[in-house]
Amino acid sequence: MDALMLDGNAVAGLLQEAFGTEMTTATGICDACGAGQQVGAVRVFRSAGVVLRCHECGSVLAKIVVRRAQTCVDLRGLRSLAPPAD
Amino acid sequence: MEGAALLGRLTWQLADVVHLVPETAGVKTLALDVPEWPGHRAGQHVDIRLTAEDGYQAERSYSIASAPNGARVELTVERLDDGEVSPYLTDELHPGDQLELRGPVGGYFVWEAAVGGPVLLVGGGSGVVPLMAMIRERAAVGSDVDMRLLLSSRTWDDVIYRDELERLAGSGLTVTHTLTRSRPEGWSGYARRVDAEMLTEVGPAAGDRPHVYVCGPTPFVEAVATALVSLGHEAAHIKTERFGPTGG
Numbered sequence: 001m002d003a004l005m006l007d008g009n010a011v012a013g014l015l016q017e018a019f020g021t022e023m024t025t026a027t028g029i030c031d032a033c034g035a036g037q038q039v040g041a042v043r044v045f046r047s048a049g050v051v052l053r054c055h056e057c058g059s060v061l062a063k064i065v066v067r068r069a070q071t072c073v074d075l076r077g078l079r080s081l082a083p084p085a086d
Numbered sequence: 087m088e089g090a091a092l093l094g095r096l097t098w099q100l101a102d103v104v105h106l107v108p109e110t111a112g113v114k115t116l117a118l119d120v121p122e123w124p125g126h127r128a129g130q131h132v133d134i135r136l137t138a139e140d141g142y143q144a145e146r147s148y149s150i151a152s153a154p155n156g157a158r159v160e161l162t163v164e165r166l167d168d169g170e171v172s173p174y175l176t177d178e179l180h181p182g183d184q185l186e187l188r189g190p191v192g193g194y195f196v197w198e199a200a201v202g203g204p205v206l207l208v209g210g211g212s213g214v215v216p217l218m219a220m221i222r223e224r225a226a227v228g229s230d231v232d233m234r235l236l237l238s239s240r241t242w243d244d245v246i247y248r249d250e251l252e253r254l255a256g257s258g259l260t261v262t263h264t265l266t267r268s269r270p271e272g273w274s275g276y277a278r279r280v281d282a283e284m285l286t287e288v289g290p291a292a293g294d295r296p297h298v299y300v301c302g303p304t305p306f307v308e309a310v311a312t313a314l315v316s317l318g319h320e321a322a323h324i325k326t327e328r329f330g331p332t333g334g
Contacts, residue, residue, distance in 0.1 A: 006304070007326060007327065007328045008194065009147075009194060009328075010147055010328075010329070012147065013096060013131070013132075013145075013147060013188060013191040024193050038194050039194070040193075040194025040195060040325070040327075041326065
């Protein structure tokens with residue numbers, strides 16, 4: 001357990017900016033272990049960018065970097081990312 | 087769908103600082119007037135952005151403490167000594183100043199009356215802030231759902247919202263404190279970190295399938311969530327929100 005770890009709630013604004021809609025209630029499936037989780041519950045590590053990791057197996061789900069007002073989103077660790085059904 | 091996408095768009099706006107209220111040592115509530123505020127749900131956040139004279143910007147996310155109430159938004163901020171943002175908010179800000187913010191954001195760690203109960207709220211230190219928004223929302227809409235707050239603080243003087251919690255308790259809301267560092271003389275309440283035995287005594291039982299919200303520093307949230315799962319609470323019913331030393 002890392003004391004610097006946060007969770008998906010902490011990047012709600014960043015995600016909403018990138019996706020144009022509320023994303024913490026979206027469900028992501030980890031490509032490595034198949035676990036499904038709401039984005040608000042994933043592990044988040046912040047450094048130069050933001051890294052989202054699976055709360056079950058710790059694999060990287062997504063990486064987000066903001067540079068010169070451009071938001072780059074890498075979702076290769078997600079098998080799927082489904083918006084909340086409403 | 088087009089409308090929903092537009093609603094989801096986030097823009098920075100200027101909020102007016104109306105007043106500042108000291109809560110405990112190092113913790114202040116900022117009352118803000120946000121002219122274009124679209125309303126919020128209990129448990130949501132705002133992002134605050136500070137810009138230095140040289141253009142350097144720092145952004146942090148803060149939980150909203152108030153129940154939805156027009157253009158008024160209250161944040162409760164804990165000063166972190168080595169933080170980039172919180173010392174400015176707690177020490178430098180004055181009524182009449184302006185602050186750049188966007189929000190509300192988030193939707194995962196949210197409770198509203200329609201969610202129903204029973205509800206168990208477990209807070210560590212300033213982790214009580216989004217939980218307080220839920221307690222205030224319950225009171226504001228006159229809900230009588232079974233809601234229980236277990237709040238861990240270092241000392242009695244560190245208990246945020248202490249008097250208001252005392253006033254609101256009753257008619258379905260219970261408030262239980264545990265003090266981890268020191269206790270006032272004659273203290274008969276809990277005097278240790280939150281554990282499975284304490285969670286069992288505070289309840290509700292896992293079989294009652296309560297909605298559980300846990301907010302605090304990362305180690306606190308991990309320990310409480312693990313204890314809840316060991317008591318048979320379904321992971322899907324436990325919503326967590328962690329803040330860490332990077333949150334300053």
